[in-house]
Amino acid sequence: MTAAVATSPRAARLAARLQATQERMAKVPLPASPGWLLRAREGAVARLNATGLPEKRDEYWRYTDPAALIAPTPPSVDVFEITDEPLVFDHVDRLRLVFVDGVFDAAASDPLEAEGIEISRLAEATDIHWAQDLYGALEARAQAPVARPLAALNSATATDGVLIRVTGKVDRPVSVCYLRRKAASDAILHHVLRLEPGSEMTLLENGPGAARSSIVSEIDIAEGAVLHHVRTMGRDHQRIGTTHLFARLGAGARLKSFSLSVNGRLMRNEAMVWMTGKGGSAHIAGAAMGDGAFLHDDTVFVTHQAPDCESRQVFKKVLRGGAVGVFQGKILVEQPAQQTDGYQISQSLLLDERSQFLAKPELEIYADDVKCSHGSTSGEIDADHLFYLRARGVPEDEAKLLLVLAFLAETLDEIDREDIAEDMRQRLRGWLERHR
């Protein structure tokens, strides 16, 4: 190409973006890795270089400005210590893996062994055959139809993570705790899970884990396997970060994922789910509550590729003090996916007039015999409901609290373990009591 060729402003911008990304990536050393992993990382760099880092002007980022997420350095913000309530999941008997500011803390963690599970760390990975086929693979698959450059950046540069292979039915949850001790820290973690046919496990995650975090999970759920996933990101007001959950479900496989997000300055949770075998079921739910300088973005994409599958997206946000909630959700039903049952609901409860909810719900259907519904609403507490409760003697604050919890109830229904659901309920209640 010669300089004389006229380019549109759009093409010129893209060229500049790609060049900036390539220059930046050329300076980023990839973490020391065995051959297979290095190749996977190089593949991710190539994907990233081909699309460039995201910009606010991208359609896919129209509601959420990615600038702080891709800035060369993380923000420096006060460390938030929770002293007034026990940490999440403290009551649960679990296998605990602790990362502090993105660095594995062996002393605080349990030994990496349990019946029915193989666990190892990405930073210590040697030739783990099952993970070689997965690391970066689901992320690569998720680059279409919309590029997810932050996920590729994570695959390229993740410093650690856990690699979990589940072979049996495991009762005791694996719990990954992200703690933060430094004012400025960047956690880039990448987990890979493979659930072998018929296996079952519960994965718990909690804590923001760093001033800025990027956590990618690639999850392969084989025929008839079941993954329960509960994640909380709580109370650290200044944190920013992204998560990407990429899940592929085989025939009859089940996924139930619930995320609780409170506070946080800027969080984007992306989920990409592929239903690749007959009769699978995926439920992705999220409850988010924010007050003031808070933006929480749920971006969800469920692709039905096989018949007789069911999927649910249930996302609810409680916003006040000028907080912003974002939902971008899609159900894509490909031609072979007959008898798909797809459901999507995204709702926000605005506790004042300054807060706002931005939603883009989408359905795209190529099969003719499917049942899909979606709905998105944004509103205030219902005055008639509030009056009814107060007329029975329930004080206004308590009545509002009951109604907000009622609003969120549909998300909590997606948690199978009642003790964990109850813990989440108490967290929500605690937050509401602190933010009247």
Add this chain to the structure above:
Amino acid sequence: MLEINNLHVKLENENKEILKGLTLSVEAGSVHAIMGPNGSGKSTLSYVLAGRDGYTVTDGSATLDGESLLDMEPEERAAAGLFLAFQYPVEIPGVGNMTFLRTAVNAQRKARGEAELSAGDFLKLVRAKAKTLKIDAEMLKRPVNVGFSGGEKKRNEILQMAMLEPRMCILDETDSGLDVDAMKLVSEGVNALRDAGRAFLVITHYQRLLDHIKPDVVHIMANGRIVKTGGPDLALEVEKNGYADILAEVSA
């Protein structure tokens, strides 16, 4: 017990007066009935007494045991002993009936300086009262009024009343939507609560409810005012002849 004097109420957002100098006095131990044509302001009166938003009191007073109701929050009125069985009880998805009832009972006890009921005692009490109203345990587990039939909602109102034991009970068309058997159940529920320290204000269109809940006094309300007050016979007269005669008589 309940003293309403020259009450004038307009809509907050509209220059429309609905109650136009209403005066009414209900003494402890008695049952008063209010009848009146559609749109005469009966529900508005009940809402204003219970403290619903959207109305402006421009004149007059309403007191319960000498205390002005109109200055209190809705929950304070409830704690003071006022109860309104709604004409149209709302459905509240996501709030369990039991959680709601227990929160309400304990909030009122707390406001009155009484000890809260333990979970066990509460459960026993609810079950016993629900049984007499033929409300089955499964219904109690559902969210407040969600999926209840019209009659079930009304029975649920009476269950709440039985649990809260208010002293001034206002029933707004509790009989509408009830079948004959349910009407008997509800009336029995009300009659069981009748005592010297408690009063009822029963809003209804039909004599039939008053066959079961025998009123001491019957008021006719029209155009935002009580236009005639009499004994139980007045209800029979309305049942037989409608309102035309009475309204003609008072405007004459």
